[in-house]
Amino acid sequence: MSTSEDQSINQVHDVIIIGAGPCGLAIAARLRETTPSALFTDAEHQRYHWIQKHKRRTRMVPTKGRATNKVLDDHGERNNRPSTLGNCEGTQYSIVVLDSFSDSWMAKWKALFRALEIRNLRSPLFFHPDPADRDGLKGWANSQGREREMVELKGVVSKELSKHRVKSERKKRVMQGPRGKSIDERDKQDYFTPSTGLFNDFCLNCTEPNKLNGLILHAHASAIHFNKEDSNGEMGGLFTVETSSGNQHARSIVLAVGTGIPTGISSKEEESIGSCHSSDLLKQNALAPQVQQKINAKADTAVIVIGGGFTSAQIVDLCICEGVSRVWHIMRGHFKVKHFDLDLSWVAKYKNVNMSAFWMAGTDEERLEMLQTARNGGSINPSYKAILYAHERRGRLRRYTQTRVITKDWDAKSKTWKVMTEPPIPNLPAIDYIYFATGTSADVHNMPLLEPSLKRYPIPTISGLPCQTDDMQWSSEVPLFATGRLAELRLGPGAANLEGARVSAERITWRLQERLGQRVADKDDATRYCSAERLNDLQERSNSEWIHLNMYNALYEV
Ligand SMILES: Cc1cc2nc3c(=O)[nH]c(=O)nc-3n(C[C@H](O)[C@H](O)[C@H](O)COP(=O)(O)OP(=O)(O)OC[C@H]3O[C@@H](n4cnc5c(N)ncnc54)[C@H](O)[C@@H]3O)c2cc1C
Numbered sequence: 170m171s172t173s174e175d176q177s178i179n180q181v182h183d184v185i186i187i188g189a190g191p192c193g194l195a196i197a198a199r200l201r202e203t204t205p206s207a208l209f210t211d212a213e214h215q216r217y218h219w220i221q222k223h224k225r226r227t228r229m230v231p232t233k234g235r236a237t238n239k240v241l242d243d244h245g246e247r248n249n250r251p252s253t254l255g256n257c258e259g260t261q262y263s264i265v266v267l268d269s270f271s272d273s274w275m276a277k278w279k280a281l282f283r284a285l286e287i288r289n290l291r292s293p294l295f296f297h298p299d300p301a302d303r304d305g306l307k308g309w310a311n312s313q314g315r316e317r318e319m320v321e322l323k324g325v326v327s328k329e330l331s332k333h334r335v336k337s338e339r340k341k342r343v344m345q346g347p348r349g350k351s352i353d354e355r356d357k358q359d360y361f362t363p364s365t366g367l368f369n370d371f372c373l374n375c376t377e378p379n380k381l382n383g384l385i386l387h388a389h390a391s392a393i394h395f396n397k398e399d400s401n402g403e404m405g406g407l408f409t410v411e412t413s414s415g416n417q418h419a420r421s422i423v424l425a426v427g428t429g430i431p432t433g434i435s436s437k438e439e440e441s442i443g444s445c446h447s448s449d450l451l452k453q454n455a456l457a458p459q460v461q462q463k464i465n466a467k468a469d470t471a472v473i474v475i476g477g478g479f480t481s482a483q484i485v486d487l488c489i490c491e492g493v494s495r496v497w498h499i500m501r502g503h504f505k506v507k508h509f510d511l512d513l514s515w516v517a518k519y520k521n522v523n524m525s526a527f528w529m530a531g532t533d534e535e536r537l538e539m540l541q542t543a544r545n546g547g548s549i550n551p552s553y554k555a556i557l558y559a560h561e562r563r564g565r566l567r568r569y570t571q572t573r574v575i576t577k578d579w580d581a582k583s584k585t586w587k588v589m590t591e592p593p594i595p596n597l598p599a600i601d602y603i604y605f606a607t608g609t610s611a612d613v614h615n616m617p618l619l620e621p622s623l624k625r626y627p628i629p630t631i632s633g634l635p636c637q638t639d640d641m642q643w644s645s646e647v648p649l650f651a652t653g654r655l656a657e658l659r660l661g662p663g664a665a666n667l668e669g670a671r672v673s674a675e676r677i678t679w680r681l682q683e684r685l686g687q688r689v690a691d692k693d694d695a696t697r698y699c700s701a702e703r704l705n706d707l708q709e710r711s712n713s714e715w716i717h718l719n720m721y722n723a724l725y726e727v
Contacts, residue, residue: 181418182263183685187390188425189268190278192653192670195298196423199674200262201379202300269389274376282365284450285483289320290362291550296667299375306371318364325360325508388412394621395647421648428654429611440579444603447480455487459584460601464492471598473497476606478547484604486556489565498568505548511662515543527661533631536658543662611654634658640680650677
């Protein structure tokens with residue numbers, strides 16, 4: 170064990186983050202960020218909440234409804250520059266991050282993208298974990314001369330309609346039913362998607378100014394225990410986390426453990442040679458050895474991919490590109506094509522309409538219903554639709570919707586499956602391999618890590634999701650926070666994706682700051698990573714392009 174691991178084990182940390190994926194990174198970056206502004210202007214709800222929270226320490230520029238980039242200085246005079254005072258002193262909580270996959274940020278995410286050969290993200294540019302700037306990814310890509318790695322999402326943005334056209338469209342819609350909101354041309358700049366390399370490099374870049382490298386311990390967390398009083402008998406509570414490299418202690422915990430447990434897979438071990446869940450592709454080659462052998466011998470191969478989501482489409486494409494002769498793509502629902510895994514009405518600027526309905530829902534049961542409607546099962550994006558159609562035209566792919574696999578028998582001798590479906594698929598041959606791209610289920614009752622906490626401090630759950638406090642805590646007395654998919658009942662349907670990562674980081678940090686108090690960074694650190702240079706850079710960018718700086722600019726801590 171290294172000295173740093175040794176020291177870390179004996180220390181009581183302010184925060185332990187379990188999981189070094191995008192959600193874990195968003196939390197760590199936000200805890201170390203001195204000028205968070207990535208969220209405030211893009212969602213009015215958060216803006217309002219933030220102003221409410223800071224109004225005593227903040228003086229506002231009276232704008233009479235106009236946007237302004239001016240702030241009040243010490244004497245109440247207007248000033249054109251964002252303040253570099255007060256807010257610039259970063260909080261230096263002691264943080265340790267545990268990850269069972271690796272000791273570097275987002276290693277599992279990167280491995281998955283590599284395994285599935287994903288070249289571009291599905292989400293738009295403003296979905297990223299950096300709390301400093303909503304448009305940070307776009308700005309960074311431009312500053313690095315990597316504009317070409319941002320690919321336009323065609324068909325998302327529609328030209329702004331004239332008043333007359335809007336009227337006639339509205340009339341038509343009464344006849345045809347609602348068609349959902351389109352995004353107007355002015356927001357076009359947002360609807361590009363980054364290449365995988367660009368996104369990963371940007372995230373790596375976020376870890377540097379906030380000094381997040383070196384926080385991660387490569388260790389699997391197996392159980393979380395909480396005592397309301399610490400060993401000195403002081404209230405406030407102390408967590409002990411059992412890990413594969415010893416116990417860790419902290420005053421608060423943030424769970425950022427990802428999307429849950431694979432669903433729909435075969436439980437018989439001897440069958441695992443002929444099937445896998447999509448998440449297993451992290452540990453094995455895309456093609457099983459027996460399939461690869463047949464391809465090498467130029468024999469015919471047949472595989473089934475089950476699932477109608479994005480991952481299923483990626484696996485279909487991967488198999489065909491690697492030489493599988495024919496693929497049967499089977500899904501129990503319809504074949505749905507959407508730009509994002511959520512409807513645009515949950516992604517674009519209009520999302521606040523839906524989000525306010527979500528927050529105002531009377532019960533968590535209602536929220537769950539809204540989550541299910543918003544996700545509406547798996548979907549693929551238009552570019553993968555084009556890829557799949559091309560494979561179909563070449564006779565390599567057959568798609569069966571509203572179809573279920575009802576039995577599958579593994580023949581160990583021929584190493585093939587005999588598969589029956591409902592409704593039956595005519596002439597389905599012996600199948601060499603089955604991929605289950607059937608998603609994951611987030612259920613706290615199936616997480617051994619949470620067993621001790623559930624036993625001692627039970628929490629109500631709905632469909633396995635914890636009913637957290639509004640601050641995303643386990644309960645008011647247990648400062649165990651959960652982000653990502655587990656936080657869906659508080660964050661809405663975007664919780665499990667990159668946008669949710671940033672929103673939850675914001676909310677959790679507010680609560681953590683209340684609990685732990687503000688801790689001021691040493692002056693050198695504060696000046697280094699909160700330099701006026703960085704603020705000037707943001708200011709310049711705000712002058713040259715439409716950028717979300719209003720909140721930071723409009724507020725000045727006195
Ligand atoms: C193929 C694919 C493509 C996707 N593309 C997009 C996209 O383009 N845009 C988008 O917004 N979303 C996308 N998503 C959704 C994506 O999963 C989330 O955006 C993101 O991964 C969620 O981050 P996370 O940190 O919650 O989980 P993860 O990325 O899964 O990270 C969780 C981390 O926790 C660690 N961990 C888990 N349990 C333990 C434990 N007990 N002890 C220690 N460490 C533990 C894991 O090792 C892992 O590193 C995609 C998902 C998939 C599967």
